Amino acid sequence: MLKSEEVTKVFGATKAVDQVSLSLEQGHIYAMLGPNGSGKTTWMKMAAGLCKPTSGVVKFEGEPVGVNSRAHIAYMSTEPYFYTWMSLRDVGRYYEDFFTDFSMMRYAELLNSFELDESMKIKNLSSGMMAKAKIAVTLARDATVWMLDEPFNGIDLLARDRIKEAIIAAASPDKLLLMSSHLVEEMETIADRAVFIRSGKLVKEVDIETERIENGCSIADEYRQIYGMQGGAEA
């Protein structure tokens, strides 16, 4: 469904993503793991069509990502990106105007479950509220692919549980969910596959259940094995 073919992204002298080839299939929830600066966000931005690869291509259903794929891929950036002059209601209307798969009703339900009011102004939201609002507007789309960059950042434990419920509810055999996070153990409870990235390179792609049964290894263990050597473990 989403395929990355030898994708490289260079910023000045820095290779943020280095020859990443990856194939993500529908019906799975993927955890994209790696320490800060490993290239997760850059790869997601390229898959969302916001950032152009220096070389290689990201394909959605066989076609390079671009205008058409944006109608089917819902991307949530880790940084706040709403216009500050908007209220949460305006954000919903904006999505409704541009995305045919957006449901204002679902958005209102999600906002309600996160104890947010539609009349709240974006400029007055705390970082935790902003994180919840981003999740709500992204999951209110009936997209084919959801890509959530650090969805649990700045969110308290109880809200995190509600977000996990919303993510699991969104998953289905014809959808693909990809999330990046530093909270490795948290991801283990949601994802069924994990992708490890280090210094812009793809290190490993594993089926979490298979790894647990066959090697008795959790993804936190995998994470420690992969990144522990470089002292960059953030699990």
Add this chain to the structure above:
Amino acid sequence: MKNLIKYEFRKTWSTKLIILVITACMELAFLISLYLDKENFTGISAVFLTFLAFGGILFIGIQSILTMHQDMNTKQGYMLYMTPNSCYKILGGKVIENGLSIFVAGAFFFVLGVLDVTLLFGHYGQLDQLMEFVTDLMKQLRIETTLDWRLFLALTVSFLCGWLSTVMTAYLADVVATCLLNGKKHNGWIALLLFILINWGVTSLQQVCTRNMSWIPAFYWDAAIAIGFSVLMYLATAMLMDRHLSV
């Protein structure tokens, strides 16, 4: 496209509202001073209104350039560039909104100006004398044209087209700086140089046309060339964004 234009307007409407409110206040001051025969105040408010007309139109263009820059260089740009719209449509939305704003503001200030001048000289009964004086002055300067509202209209349209073309040039320079020179040393200066060079090219072409085709009034040429260059710059800018823009 309708939604793109709508949100481009939403991003800038507060400044436009401020310009409108200040204009309304100045107009009120002008009318009251005219009614009370306070010539000094009438003169001052008329001068302020003239500056406001030019300043307002210039500011609308500058704000559009700043919004374009912000959309490419801050995270808020995700809101725009993650929508399923091509760069041609996104830029088209910006150009149409800005072009409409400039022309609507231009028309508004033009009509207001004509009304105020008519009121002013109607009140003091010296309109005919002033028109004759200015026409004589123009004849002495060998400018063979009749001073009437058609001339003012043509000059206004020519000014607005020129300003739109300048805004388009700034869009192109900003996109070049963001897409091709991003992270490179002195990218801002290179973009500024590019902006000056393109503007110089447009002005030179306008001068050549005016010189060689003098039977057509200069402002028609200026407007036509400005529109032609705006189209070319729109295509070049959108193509660059489509191929190289990363937000």
